[in-house]
Amino acid sequence: MSKLHRGRRFFLTAALMLVAAPPALAQDRVVFGLDFAVAGRHAGYFVARDKGFYKAEGLDVEIQRGYGSTDAVTKVGSGATMFSFGDVGSLVIARSQGVKVTCVAMVYGNAPYVLYMRKESKIDQPRDLEGKVIGSPVGAATRVLFPAFAKSAKIDASKVKWLNIDIGARLPMLLAKKIDVTISFLPEWPTMATKAKESGIELTRMVFSDYGVNIYSNGLLVRDETIKTNPDLVRRFVRATLKGLDYAFQNPADAAAILVAKYPELDVKTASAEIAIVKELANTKEAQSRGLGFMDAETMRVTRDVVAEAFEIKQAGPHEELFTNAFLPGR
DSSP: OOHHHHHHHHHHHHHHHHHHSOOOOOOEEEEEEOSSSOOGGGHHHHHHHHTTHHHHTTEEEEEEOOSOHHHHHHHHHHTSSSEEEEEHHHHHHHHHTTOOEEEEEESOOSOOEEEEEEGGGOOOSGGGGTTOEEEEOTTOHHHHTHHHHHHHHTOOGGGSEEEEOOGGGHHHHHHTTSOSEEEEEGGGHHHHHHHHHHTTOOEEEEEGGGGTOOOOOEEEEEEHHHHHHOHHHHHHHHHHHHHHHHHHHHOHHHHHHHHHHHOTTSOHHHHHHHHHHHHHHHOOHHHHHHOTTOOOHHHHHHHHHHHHHHTTOSOOOOGGGGBOOTTSTTO
């Protein structure tokens, strides 16, 4: 066989292989909105992206920072994001106003709501909050749930003063004594306490669950319309996200390193500590027996009732409409 013939045969074979090769599958574009600025507690979502868990499910996921749980619910409800990591308390309020969004997996199954204050301020009990100034973004979930905490702790919420501030101004203003208290979630404790200590100030905290506010908090939210029109995409997103969270829980240092590589202003030690707290919040009895993300109907009913009573919502709607376990792995 001549060299020319062999060359023609080679190129013909290569051309046939190219024709026969299956085309690369297009990935579904997804925008996932967080509740606040990126921090250690969000590491699991970046693990899902950077470890290829989303890609393996045919998803191209963009993760965006958030500006409070009310903002997170609003954005997913309007279609600005396809999924969001938001608070069920804010979801109860939104659905009563006609926003059709559903929780498809629970992450903060144990309530994370907390207030931080300077130890020197001697705010030791809930009643010490009366007359004090709490700095908070308007849509923060802990602020949304404060009326429920006030009622459970038997304090007069009308005697507490609120100052609207940006999320990034909370700690600087607290340390500068421009506010007495600020709102937060428990996973932020390692970051807040460490930064305060660097300034020579010790923080203390007041946890809502210690005063009877034991309700669901942040989970994965999606529009009802997306559930209806593209249930397979919802299932794939939930599966990959929970895989990322589980990896982070089992490998906190590695997960933290993945996050810090993209956000060098964070540090591995603090991020790892935040991941450990998220693991505790996610590790409910239901999660232990039914799998990560599972939601209990009775706990959801209590959550709805607490929020509805605190905000005097007369048409909160059936608690069954707030959530579904249908998209969790194995279902």
